[in-house]
Amino acid sequence: MLLEVRDLHVEFRTREGVVNAVNGVSYEVDAGETLAVLGESGSGKSVTAQAIVGILDVPPGRIGGGEVLFKGQDLLKLKEDERRKVRGAGMAMIFQDALSSLNPVLSVGQQLGEMFVVHRGMSHKDAKARAVELMDRVRIPAARERVGQYPHQFSGGMRQRIMIAMALALEPSLIIADEPTTALDVTVQAQVMDLLAELRRELHMGLILITHDLGVVADVADRIAVMYAGKIVETAPVHDIYKAPAHPYTRGLLDSIPRLDQKGSELYAIKGLPPNLLNIPPGCSFHPRCPRARDVCTTDEPPLYEVSGTRHSACHFWRETLHDVDN
Numbered sequence: 001m002l003l004e005v006r007d008l009h010v011e012f013r014t015r016e017g018v019v020n021a022v023n024g025v026s027y028e029v030d031a032g033e034t035l036a037v038l039g040e041s042g043s044g045k046s047v048t049a050q051a052i053v054g055i056l057d058v059p060p061g062r063i064g065g066g067e068v069l070f071k072g073q074d075l076l077k078l079k080e081d082e083r084r085k086v087r088g089a090g091m092a093m094i095f096q097d098a099l100s101s102l103n104p105v106l107s108v109g110q111q112l113g114e115m116f117v118v119h120r121g122m123s124h125k126d127a128k129a130r131a132v133e134l135m136d137r138v139r140i141p142a143a144r145e146r147v148g149q150y151p152h153q154f155s156g157g158m159r160q161r162i163m164i165a166m167a168l169a170l171e172p173s174l175i176i177a178d179e180p181t182t183a184l185d186v187t188v189q190a191q192v193m194d195l196l197a198e199l200r201r202e203l204h205m206g207l208i209l210i211t212h213d214l215g216v217v218a219d220v221a222d223r224i225a226v227m228y229a230g231k232i233v234e235t236a237p238v239h240d241i242y243k244a245p246a247h248p249y250t251r252g253l254l255d256s257i258p259r260l261d262q263k264g265s266e267l268y269a270i271k272g273l274p275p276n277l278l279n280i281p282p283g284c285s286f287h288p289r290c291p292r293a294r295d296v297c298t299t300d301e302p303p304l305y306e307v308s309g310t311r312h313s314a315c316h317f318w319r320e321t322l323h324d325v326d327n
């Protein structure tokens with residue numbers, strides 16, 4: 001297994017108290033596989049990723065427990081410099097906002113080339129050649145002519161491709177993409193998503209795709225983990241989820257995707273807001289918003305029930321949800 005996250009806990013110390021952002025998350029990704037991690041903002045999906053790549057190592061964020069096994073080695077048990085080495089060589093992250101992640105006063109060729117100069121000890125001339133190769137690889141047209149241009153001279157979609165190129169530079173075995181297409185319009189979104197999926201296949205990398213939009217992952221993900229209030233509430237192969245969710249929250253997310261065949265009908269939205277993480281509701285944390293909630297849901301926290309060998313749901317009533325004829 002490429003990456004195994006086991007019972008991860010992350011908390012933030014704030015003036016108002018301890019925010020439990022991640023409360024016992026476990027998931028895994030193998031080489032050549034895409035896991036989509038889905039949830040509204042504040043569900044803990046980005047924080048989990050930040051803990052994996054190590055950008056949480058600074059306060060106020062604190063890892064409260066768990067394991068992050070990368071190729072079998074627990075990163076959380078390594079000394080800081082060791083950890084940085086393992087991560088630097090093996091994983092890369094792509095963020096939503098390419099414009100603020102790229103340096104505006106350096107050409108894209110300089111920024112891409114820099115990776116090879118610093119980490120591979122290449123000459124500037126060789127590094128530039130590699131930069132052009134990378135731009136080709138992420139299908140930026142006329143790479144050789146554009147390598148000297150600055151980030152603002154590229155469209156949003158092209159800039160996101162440059163971010164992907166930067167992530168690929170050191171040939172990581174795992175890429176974590178946090179809302180990589182959210183800032184782009186729909187057709188460009190699909191192109192960037194397709195590119196990521198294709199590169200993942202070609203290079204046999206693991207890919208974790210973090211998104212709030214169930215609509216963008218259908219064609220690219222192998223499995224989905226749905227997060228709510230810092231926990232995984234459902235995990236399943238992507239097709240199972242689309243066929244019939246086993247958790248009412250997943251059902252709600254699915255019903256909020258705009259569908260071409262239902263033009264004009266009103267779009268469903270899950271009522272209410274995600275909970276304040278300083279004060280997570282008792283029992284099932286989704287109960288204040290759940291159309292299926294019963295008394296037991298307000299007192300008993302559901303464990304992750306095994307729905308099948310490849311599927312889990314943290315709902316006391318997963319059977320009813322799964323077999324709902326309205327599904």
Ligand code: SF4
Nearest residue numbers: 284287290297315316
């Ligand atoms: Fe809804 Fe209860 Fe299931 Fe939670 S356990 S998702 S409140 S039905």
Ligand code: MG
Nearest residue numbers: 041045046178
């Ligand atoms: Mg986020």
